[in-house]
Amino acid sequence: MATAVLARENDENRVLTQAISKIAGCWKLSNEQLGAMLGLSAASVSRLRSGSFELDRSNKAFELGQYLVRLFRSLDALMGSDDDAAMSWLRTANLDLEGRPIDLIRSVKGLGEVTNYVDDYRARV
Template sequence: MLHPESAPATDRARVLTQAVVESARRLGLGSSDLKNIIGASQPTASRLLNGRYVLPEGGKVWELAVHFVRLYRSLSSLVGGDDELARSWLKSANKAFDGERPLEVIKRIDGLIHACEYLDAHRARL
């Protein structure tokens, strides 16, 4: 379902929404983490994860959602699709992020972009 103020969802919006939900599920993230990563409100993040909201195209939430899916895809590629290992990486302190857990870093826009670039660079080495 769409948020009442939203225009009809496009195929792109439905695909991105499904990708965000699946990425969050595979990484073991709930609505509290997701809201901070993509910049949505708590109720919106909850509705999104429960299949009652489709991301509207454009805007910051859309852009951050695209980067979040990019992060998941890169990380999944690096760990061979092992979601448990991906979750472990996300929740463990990392020297590349000044000892912070990537999960905390990606809750900032610059951190999300940095993590995507970091993972993409390591994926390119494969």
């Protein structure tokens, strides 16, 4: 039974790591930008992108990665899967959020606020 749990956790680590890597590619995030969002060094993010490092369920970076995936999915739904529109929204100053979302999501607080903002906006649509 312990082996099955460990295998499931390893799968979750791998899947989230791959999703984060794809999001970084879609949003054209640098290793430094992604690292700031996840609380990782640029070197760790480089290894993540190359496949030699995985997020671990027991670390804060995993939880932050889950929020990043949630933001990506919500923004993708709002923008009709238009990556250019999503990137434009992320890089444009938002009066409600009082800043550019791409800058705000570099902190834990900002990531939560931007994610909640997009989720709230989706609920109204």
